[in-house]
Each structure stands twice: as C-alpha cells, then as structure tokens.
Amino acid sequence: MKRLSVHDLKPEDQLRLTFDGAFDQQAALERELEPFLQALEKYAEGWMPDVVEHKRRRKYTRAAFWKALEEGREDVLTSLGLYRTTWPALDMSLCLWLPPRPPGLEITVNVQPLSVFAQEERCRHFVEMVRAWASHYPVSHAKAHSSDDTELTGSPNFGRDDETQYRNRFDKIYEVYWLNVFGPKLVETVGRERMLSTPAHRLEELPNGSVLLVTWPTAADFASKEARLAQARAHAHLRPDLDFDTLLRTLGERSAMLAPVEPRFYPDLAPLLTRVVDFAASHERQRRIAELNAWQPPEPEEWRPADSALPSDVDDEQRALEQYSLYAEHLVALLHSEVPSVFEATPESLTDADYYFWREEFPTSRLREVIDEHGLPAIGAYLGKVLVRHLGGRWIPRQKLEEAQVLVGKRVWLPFVRARHYMRSRQALLDYSLTQLFRVAERHQG
Secondary structure, eight states, rough: OOOGGGGGGGOOOEEEEEEEEEEESSSSSHHHHHHHHHHHHHHHHTTTOOEEEEESSEEHHHHHHHHOOOOHHHEEEEEEEEEEESEEEEEEEEEOTTTTTEEEEEEEEEEEGGGGSHHHHHHHHHHHHHHHHHHHSEEEEEEEEEEHHHTTTTTTTTTHHHOOOOOOOOOHHHHOEEEEOHHHHHHHHHOOHHEEEOOOOOOEOTTTSSSEEEEEESSSTTTTTHHHHHHHHHHHHHTSSHHHHHHHHHHHHHHHHHOOOOOOGGGGGHHHHHHHHHOOOOGHHHHHHHHHHHHHOOOOOEEGGGOOOOOOOOOOOHHHHHHHHHHHHHHHHHTTTTOOOGGGGGGHHHHHHHHHHHHHHHHHHHHHHHHIIIIIIHHHHHHHHHHHHHHHHHHHEEGGGGOOOEETTTTEEOOHHHHHHTTTTTHHHHHHHHHHHHHHHTTOOO
C-alpha cells in the first residue's frame, strides 16, 4: 500500500493546522482520544486519512490506529502518522507526551493542495472538527492557514531565538491566521472582553474558556484583498499597539510575494531552471521564478575559432583519447545511481548532471582537492564526449588538459576549461552550465 506523501509531490501550498494542547493522563487512553477520532471521522470531508503508520503501514481502522499508537510508544511520548493513498495528499501526525512529562497533545495536519479548501462548506466542516478538539482538550494555541503564508509570518519563532520560542511558545498574539484558537491564558493576556468583540467571520467562546476565531469563510481565499482586510482588522483589534495600515500593507506584500509568476526562462536552460524552481520551498517559488526570468547566462567563452586551434602535441593521440574516455567513465561511476541518464551521454544527461550538481551544492559540499583532481577531468571529458557523439565533434588532444579541444564546425571548444569555471560555486553551475555550452555549440556546428 503506497501512501501519497506531500513530500513526494511538487511543492505546493497546503492547509496547515497546528494544535498545541493537553489531555487527561489519568483517563483511559481510548476514552480520552475518542473525541479526537470521532471529530476526525465526522468532519474530514474529502481528505480523511486511509493509512495509519508508525513502524508498519496499515489501512486506517480504529484497531489499526491503536496498534500504531502502541508501536509508537517511547519513554515519554507516543506518536503516529496518518496519510492518504489518493489525492489530495495528507501528512498528519498525533503526538502525546506521557509522564513524567507534562500532558501534551500535539496535532499537525497538512493537506495539499490548499485549493481543496476553496469550498465554504468543507471549510466549515474543518472548523467544526477543530472546535470539537478545542472544546474537549485544553489548548494553549491552535491555528490553520496557508502553509506558504505561514512561512512568511516567521512562525513559530516570530523573530525570537529557538530557546526563547521553545520556552514561551505563542505567548502573545504574534499573528492572526485564517482559523485561530486562543487558549485561556492568551485570552486573558488580550482581555476577554476585547477578545470577544473582535471583528471576524466567526467568533465563539468555548466551554473551557478558549476562543475560536475564523477571519474569513474559506481558507484558500486567504490572499484576496477582502480576506486580508478582515485579517488585518482582527489583528489590529487584538493588538491595539500595532498600526492597522502597517498590518494591512504587510499582508498585501505577502500576497504579492505569493502571487503566481509566469515562467519566462532563458530557452536553452528552461528544463534545468524549471527543476531549480521545483526544488524551492513552495513559499519561495514565485520569487525564484521572477529572479530566474530576469537572469540569463553569459555567452560561453570557452572556445576559439577553428583556424586558431592549437594542434595536437601528444605523442600518442589514441592513448590520449582513451584517457579522456576513462575520465568520462569516472563521471558515470560517480553519478549513475542518482542520474541514470548519465549512461546515455546525451544532451539531456548534461541537464540532469547540471541539476544534480546544483541540488547537491557540489562545489562547496565536496573537498576542493577531490573536485580539482578527479571531478574536473571527469566533467570536462564527459562534456567533450557529448559534443563528439551528438555534434560530430573531434577531439584535438593536448598534453595540458585545459588546452584539449573539441572541433565542432568552425569553432573548437574547451570542455576542461568549462569544467573549471563550472565548479567554482553553486551559482557558477548555472552561469557555466554544461547544457548551455552544448546548446551554443549546437547552434554553431554548421
């Protein structure tokens, strides 16, 4: 049974819920978690988990849930994960802190894509689920919101160091999200009267003294002007020390950062840059697209006119060619498990290699002396091999590797020089990509 994990999909905005509460450690666990399961099964419309997992993966049933929770038990906690096998993707976890630790109950829910929550009725069901949990379990703070926008708020640190954040948690109103549950301590910090007069789509005092606040009918519409206005009004009301206009402007800036940007990448490198963008965190993607739309690589400089090519100066050209082939095989040996296409020595395999080296931050994550001694010869020889195989090129061997040339049409190319430029830095992997040199050589092969 293969579960559909949000981590296996192209990064995309999600609805993210975090619920920081407690439970009665003296009660029987099955009885204490009944409200959690009951509300989940009743209200998780369209995204109900069908997989429960800890050490083993099982189809979701109550019996499987209890089995997984038992498997997940450690010294002071027990936990499990809940997932789906079909769209939309779900990554959900339940963690219970056990004696002698304080009785913590932590729930996280990530549903991808956020567009699942464009319907008001589905959002209402989600709110009812959280309300049921917050009514039964003492809660300090809970929130549900766009995961991308949440990242832009600086949550959970909000500018604090990790130690301060861990100690104080959500000790004041740092941000107002689409759905909020403020525990009794937070309510008293604000003032119950002020809290209960907050302008909101839905505002309800729960039996245990917590307050449920929903700013807008639908979660997916969080970035609209109307939803941002409602968010800013609630935040300014709860934090009268903050300026409304500043809050609204900040929300607008966040919406602009997340607004879709149409990719207009440099054509030679569009397949590579698409993968670079896909590697970015979802909340950073639009900014990254805009940056790469405005960028283009420098024209390759690792060439000279064919009539000024250096003649071969090696005693045995065949032996030199065999050495280049051996160097190229070293790259195949290095990359074959991560980049299977490297066996084919095609233009596409150059792009795959470019992306691998960029993803791994190869120039800085590997020892420089190893790169210089082994990596540069392997990369240069492999690039030369692709030029020879696909553009009808011909090696002109030289005693010094960086002088070795590949004749293609009216130009000779210097693949080992390109490799040296390429491995200078992570940015150089894009500026001096193997793909770009090949495409330019291709255009000049006639």
